[in-house]
Structure formats: C-alpha cells, structure tokens
Amino acid sequence: MTNKQPEQPATPPPPIEPPAVPVSEPAKKRLSPLAAGLVGLAAGAAIVGSIWAITATSGPEGPATFTLEGTFTLTEDATESGDDCSASYDSGYDDISEGTSVTVYGAKGDVIATGELGDSTYSDYVCEFAIAVPDVPKGEKFYKVEVSHRGTLQLSAEEAENGELAASLG
Known part of the structure; x- marks a missing residue:
C-alpha cells in the first residue's frame, strides 16, 4: 500500500462571462401636440367643473x-x-x-x-x-x-x- 494519493484533477477555472451589456430603456414615446392639447383641455375642464360645483352649492340662495x-x-x-x-x-x-x-x-x-x-x-x-x-x-x-x-x-x-x-x- 502506498501512501500516495491519486492525483486529483485540477478544478477548472470559472467560465468567463461575457461583459455586461447595459440594457437601454425603451425610447419614451412623446405625445403629439394634438393629444397633449386634448389632455390639457380635459384637465382644465375638470378643474373648472370642480370649482363651479363647489361654489354653486356653498353660496347664499340669492338676494333676499x-x-x-x-x-x-x-x-x-x-x-x-x-x-x-x-x-x-x-x-x-x-x-x-x-x-x-x-x-x-x-x-x-x-x-x-x-x-x-x-x-x-x-x-x-x-x-x-x-x-x-x-x-x-x-x-x-x-x-x-x-x-x-x-x-x-x-x-x-x-x-x-x-x-x-x-x-x-x-
């Protein structure tokens, strides 16, 4: 019997990872001027309507x-x-x-x-x-x-x- 240990295979080096490619965000789609105008118009109408509703119900009934x-x-x-x-x-x-x-x-x-x-x-x-x-x-x-x-x-x-x-x- 020999005290020699069998030769162990060398551990292979870790696999080489490819360099990380930065993931680019998808390009943001801009609103067309017409769509932006319609969104602004709707938001403005909602604000004016809300103010009108609040003031219409909170004032006096009319002149005495x-x-x-x-x-x-x-x-x-x-x-x-x-x-x-x-x-x-x-x-x-x-x-x-x-x-x-x-x-x-x-x-x-x-x-x-x-x-x-x-x-x-x-x-x-x-x-x-x-x-x-x-x-x-x-x-x-x-x-x-x-x-x-x-x-x-x-x-x-x-x-x-x-x-x-x-x-x-x-």
Missing part, C-alpha cells in the same frame, strides 16, 4: 326678497259682479279689476317686480282689492308702486316690507 302686501281701493264707480267687483263700464276706471297689473319700481326707477290685483270685496259702492307682489328684492331706499297706468305711490323700505301699502283711486 319679500312680498309687498297691501290694499288698493276704488272709491268711485265701483260695481259688484258676482263674487268680485270692478269699475263700471265707461267710467274711466274700467281698467281696474281683479288681475290688473301692479308694477313695483326700485329707487333707480327700474322695474323690480310685478304682480296683479287680487281678490276684491264690494261694499257701499267701493271696491277693495288685495295686493300681494312676491319676490320684491330687499335693499332699496324706497319703492314705487303703480296699479295699471295710474301713476306711482312711493313707500319707504320699512313701509313696503311691513305690508303697509294702502292706495286708492276715485
């Missing part, structure tokens, strides 16, 4: 208004017809009846609300009509009220808002 209330009395040539009354035919007041226009003017002379003569009552040759003109804007220094084309009656803001209109004709 009141209903101008009072009476209009026809003291001459009034006649009763059924449940209502009006001026007699050819009296010069025949434009006065239920439904006759009522116009409210602001301090600058502009029309700010319209309505009409309401229900009427007849008593002793006199017609009294209810007036209720809705949605009259608050904030005027004074108001002028005209029934038909018969001239205006001026009320202070306080009188108008408190329903103190009392006009007559005849």
